[in-house]
Amino acid sequence: MYVLFLRLMVKYVNSVLRWLPFLLVLPAVIAGMYIDVMDIDSSQYAAMSKEMLETGNFLKVYNRGEDYLDKPPLLFWVSSLMYAIFGVSHFVFRIIPVLVSFLGVYATYRFTALHYNDRAARYAAIVFASCQAFFLMNHDVRTDTMLTGFTITAIWLLSTYHKNHEIRYLILGFGALGLSLLAKGPIGLMVPVLGILPQLLIRKDYAAIFDPKYLIGVAIVAVMLLPMCIGLYQQFDAYSDKESGLYFYFWKQSFGRLTGESEWSNNPPPTFLLENFLWSYLPWILIFFAAFFFKLRVLISGKEKHPEIISFFGFILPFIALSTSKYQLPHYIFILFPLASVMTGDYLDRIASGRQRIFRWTQGLIILLIIAVTGVLGFWAFRLTSPVLISVLILFYLSALYLWATYRDVYKSLILPSVVTIAGFNVFMNVHFYPQIMQYQSGSIIGKSISTHPEVAKDRFYIYGKDLRFYAIDFYSGVRAPELKSEDEVLNLIQQSSGPLWIYTDRTGLDFISSIPSVQIEKGVSAKRFHISTLNAAFLNPGTRDSACHPVFLLKVWRTS
DSSP: OHHHHHHHHHHHHHHHHHHHHHHHHHHHHHHHTTSOOOTTHHHHHHHHHHHHHHHTOOSSOEETTEEOOSSOSHHHHHHHHHHHHHOSOHHHHHHHHHHHHHHHHHHHHHHHHHHSOHHHHHHHHHHHHHSHHHHHHHHSOOHHHHHHHHHHHHHHHHHHHHHHOOHHHHHHHHHHHHHHHHHHSTHHHHHHHHHHHHHHHHTTOHHHHTOTTHHHHHHHHHHHHHHHHHHHIIIIITOTTSOOHHHIIIIITTTHHHHTOSSOOOOOOTTHHHHHHHHHTTTSHHHHHHHHHHHHHHHHHOOSSSOOOHHHHHHHHHHHHHHTOSSOOGGGGGGGHHHHHHHHHHHHHHOOHHHHHHHHHHHHHHHHHHHHHHHHIIIIISOOOOHHHHHHHHHHHHHHHHHHHHOOSHIIIIIHHHHHHHHHHHHHIIIIIHHHHGGGOHHHHHHHHHHHOTTSOGGGEEEESTTOOOSHHHHHHSOOOOEEOSHHHHHHHHHHOSSOEEEEEEHHHHHHHHHSTTEEEEEEEEEEEOOGGGOOHHHHSTTTHHHHSEEEEEEEEEEOO
16 A cells, blocks of 8 residues: 555656646746736737727728738737737737647647657657747737747648648648738748758658648638738728738738848848847757757768658758848747757757766756846846745745756756746746836836826827837727827917817927926826837946936826916
8 A cells, every 4th residue: 555655656746747847837927928018019919909809890900090011910810809808908918829829839749749759749848838938929929929839830730641641630730820821921831831841852752742632721721811811902902002912911021021122121130040049049048059960960960760850941941041031030030949949859858968967067057147147137127025026036946956956867957957947037027027127118107097097088198209109008098199290280289279188208398398388287197218128238227227218208288378
């Protein structure tokens, strides 16, 4: 009886350890869902989804009442649907993207298990779910969150179809492909093709390349894209004086940035995406590089018969293509992280004792680096005073150091300490750091003030000032306020108004309005504004933060005569 009890306990402990990394990730992800939406992209998509619900126009996409031609409509569709069911909030806006991101974790596991073994699959899923980008994409929600989840799901399902030829996997795979196309466009097709096609070519599996059943998949994708295409035609292509929406979606939006046809350009250096990969794939970046070159050596040597190469080509070919684009942002490569995690998970499963010792020390340095960053941000930049959160962080970090120092196997000495550390760091970021810096996203502050004060007449609310009209104020105020673009517009509006106006403005605007004769001003809300998605040392430094910020005001303005 005693032996049976011990066996059951060991089985229970092993089961808990198996799922512990995913349980550790959840609190940080859930905490991130309660953070205000961040300007510019996330708040814009949240506000546009709200506008779609209010107008009831789901085929044509508008941004502040004007034609919108940039991202496909899937995020707006699902978010407006969730708003209709649960009400409008930043938490509700994130529900579907977060669920899809965890679908991506599951798909990473299933794809890796299909080609390797269960342990490598668990490692791959853990790596993807605990890289820094995963936490970031789930609170700063953009179209890339769902794009990433649906793309790896499509790769898993189609790869399964090629292996067992079950038609259900073809149907589901092309369904996931259609959703990835609706999430962000042709990039959702490019990554699966650049990953799967080289493997079929190298294996000379021409029957799979020219499989006539693909016509079923093409029909599925066509039907899924049809509502979007109808909306694009009705909104753009039906008018000769507008840009073609269909051409923009199927070519210019993605490939035009590679060919130079698109006017979007921020002149990034060739190493821009690589530099951002270094931090966004923490804490696994060093192990990934080893995994990548190991996979390359396997392919060159030819020692393994029919190696899995979808992850290799699906990562490197799009990475090179994206790096040549004239317009790049850090999150453009997030779609590739599940495939990077497949290579990393396989390599972690293969690590021998000698290499394991090397990575124990490199991971130990990364753990110490993350702890040091927490200390700088939590005890210098924005002082952490919560005894509960401090205790939680101490528990996380001491546990990570204990595991790292005590055990010698790959899972307990490399993987668990890394996951515990990055999970603790993101609990700190989402519970403390981001809420602190959100106090300087003035659009959220002013918007919430407007929505909670009934005396503010929403049809008499205006914005006047440089770089003030971001989207958080639209989302939280519930108003798409007109923007006054000159002093003459402000003057004419005040002179012609028969009652009080509310104007969101900066110091320059305040000074001008104060100089207008026979005008009374009452300051409603004051805030310090900083564009928090572009953090810098001056803002993080408490001694120079005020000088890095710009004062803004919500003014009640009326004529006295």
